[in-house]
Amino acid sequence: MEDGRPEVYLVRHGATDWSVSGRHTGRTDLPLxxxxxxxxxxxxxxxxxxxxxxxxxxPLRRAQETCAAAGYLDRAVTTTDLREWDYGDYEGLTTAEIRQRVPGWTVWTGPIPGGERLEDVAERARRVIDRALGAGGDVALFAHGHILRVLAACWCELPPREGRRFPLETATLSVLGWEHEHRGVRLWNRPSSRKT
Structure with missing residues (x-):
């Protein structure tokens, strides 16, 4: 905590079979x-x-397992606000597969038929930020790539689509903090020490 302002530690879960292959993994509850x-x-x-x-x-297993391995699950509060983006009809597909249907498609520009809109994901991210700001100290979040990228953009008071500027690998640590009164990124995408 710096000058009475909390820092927010973001941890993306470790690798799953789908994350390795680049498949969009929203609601599918895969283990590490x-x-x-x-x-x-x-x-x-x-x-x-x-x-x-x-x-x-x-609440998804891959985040819960990562939190447990890090030693924090016994004190963690599970929140659906940190679940991954719901990719709807694109669940389980890679970007390349989606682009065969919709040339030039990105998750940041959509559309995502049957899934969440970017603004819906951002609304969840902002609720998490509000909880973090009221926590009275530093906060750790164990979650997923896209929700954490949207959250970082919202923390920095950028449009949610600017999460595209924050690539995030599995099992990485990032820290959101402050410079004077401005919210910003203190550390981004630091890999865990064990990339086995």
Whole structure:
């Protein structure tokens, strides 16, 4: 916590079989694969038992397993606001497969038939930010690539689509904080120490 202002530690879950193959994984509740379990153990080294006023975790198994491996699940609060973007009809497809149907498609520009709009994801992200700002200390969030990228954009008071500027690998640590009164990014996409 800097000058009474909380820092927000973002942890993207470790690898799953779908994240390795680039498949959009929103509501599908996949476990970590062997690589992801090793990465999640590495997250514990990055955080080194750091105390947090609040720990929030997505209800999806891959985030829960990463939070547990890092040593925080026993004090974490599960929130659906941190679940991954609902990709609707594009669930399980890669960007290349979607672009065969919709040339030039990106998750940031849509459309996402049967899924969430970007603004819906941003609304969830803003609720998480409000909780973090009221926590009375530093906060850890264990979640997923796209929701955390949207959250970073919202934290920086950018349009949610600017999450496209924040690529995020599995089992990485990022820190949102402050420079004077301005919210910004202190650390981004630092890999866990175990990329097995």
């Amino acid at each position: 694969n062997d690589t992801g379990r090793g990465q999640a153990d590495g997250v514990a080294h990055l955080l080194a038992g750091r105390p947090f006023a609040l720990v929030l975790v997505s």
